[in-house]
Amino acid sequence: MATAQPNLFSFPSTDALAEQLRPYVLRAQNAALSRHDSFRIAVSGGSLPTVLARALLAPSNGSPEDTPQFAKWHIFFADERAVPLDHDDSNYRLLKDELLSKIPAELGAPVVHPIDADHVNDDDPQELADLYQEDLMRLFAAKDSVKLPIFDLILLGCGPDGHTCSLFPGHELLREKDSWVAAETNSPKPPPKRITLTLPVVTSALNVAFVATGAGKKDILKAIFDHEEGRDLPSALVNQGGGDKVSWFTDHPAVDGVSFPRRGSL
Numbered sequence: 001m002a003t004a005q006p007n008l009f010s011f012p013s014t015d016a017l018a019e020q021l022r023p024y025v026l027r028a029q030n031a032a033l034s035r036h037d038s039f040r041i042a043v044s045g046g047s048l049p050t051v052l053a054r055a056l057l058a059p060s061n062g063s064p065e066d067t068p069q070f071a072k073w074h075i076f077f078a079d080e081r082a083v084p085l086d087h088d089d090s091n092y093r094l095l096k097d098e099l100l101s102k103i104p105a106e107l108g109a110p111v112v113h114p115i116d117a118d119h120v121n122d123d124d125p126q127e128l129a130d131l132y133q134e135d136l137m138r139l140f141a142a143k144d145s146v147k148l149p150i151f152d153l154i155l156l157g158c159g160p161d162g163h164t165c166s167l168f169p170g171h172e173l174l175r176e177k178d179s180w181v182a183a184e185t186n187s188p189k190p191p192p193k194r195i196t197l198t199l200p201v202v203t204s205a206l207n208v209a210f211v212a213t214g215a216g217k218k219d220i221l222k223a224i225f226d227h228e229e230g231r232d233l234p235s236a237l238v239n240q241g242g243g244d245k246v247s248w249f250t251d252h253p254a255v256d257g258v259s260f261p262r263r264g265s266l
């Protein structure tokens with residue numbers, strides 16, 4: 001378990017947050033492209049796609065470092081609901097509406113990895129999870145020795161109960177050690193059937209960033225960063241497993257009165 005502390009960044013507004021999320025994501029992109037030929041990222045649903053779109057669709061300053069090279073991106077979903085891809089509850093649809101459909105043609109198109117739409121109506125989402133894991137393996141497991149996929153960046157939300165991805169407090173999926181992708185059949189938050197990256201995959205990523213905004217997050221962030229009260233919450237487990245690879249992008253209302261071990265400046 002990592003002992004280093006996560007980084008906290010707090011901004012006066014969501015616009016200011018998005019402005020700083022952009023260089024953070026592009027630094028991860030540029031580092032990834034200096035190591036291999038693609039940028040491997042996973043994203044959640046919730047408010048994240050909107051903030052991400054605001055960050056990435058802003059005008060570039062013209063430098064190569066400040067340019068999203070979308071043609072080299074592989075975008076996966078940190079979690080997804082077992083619904084058709086055009087359903088209102090689909091995280092794929094959300095990302096498409098907010099970001100993918102708005103990327104200017106000259107920036108290129110990312111390779112997007114949605115769930116297999118042929119299996120969204122299965123009674124049990126396990127097949128959906130298995131197929132998604134196979135999709136990950138095609139990109140990440142070129143060698144048999146690969147135990148876990150190493151994402152260049154995973155972008156997460158944090159629910160008011162401390163959940164992240166579709167990993168909910170006290171749930172047995174938090175103990176999953178082997179699978180890369182797990183099925184959830186009875187999510188406490190609707191819709192009930194989902195798939196999710198597992199905790200070992202999240203904490204193995206080279207960079208993990210939470211985006212949490214609004215006064216509604218204050219109580220749960222207090223719990224997550226209070227080691228006693230919230231130490232077993234899923235988002236706190238990401239902090240503990242990821243250490244200083246984890247960053248929190250927040251706004252001032254979300255962290256009002258929260259004492260963080262380490263406040264950063266970008």
Ligand SMILES: O=C(O)[C@H](O)[C@@H](O)[C@H](O)[C@H](O)COP(=O)(O)O
Nearest residue numbers: 044045046047048157158159165
């Ligand atoms: O699948 C889900 O139920 C959502 O994607 C969920 O996990 C979301 O990421 C958090 O609840 C944070 O949501 P906000 O960013 O909207 O606060």
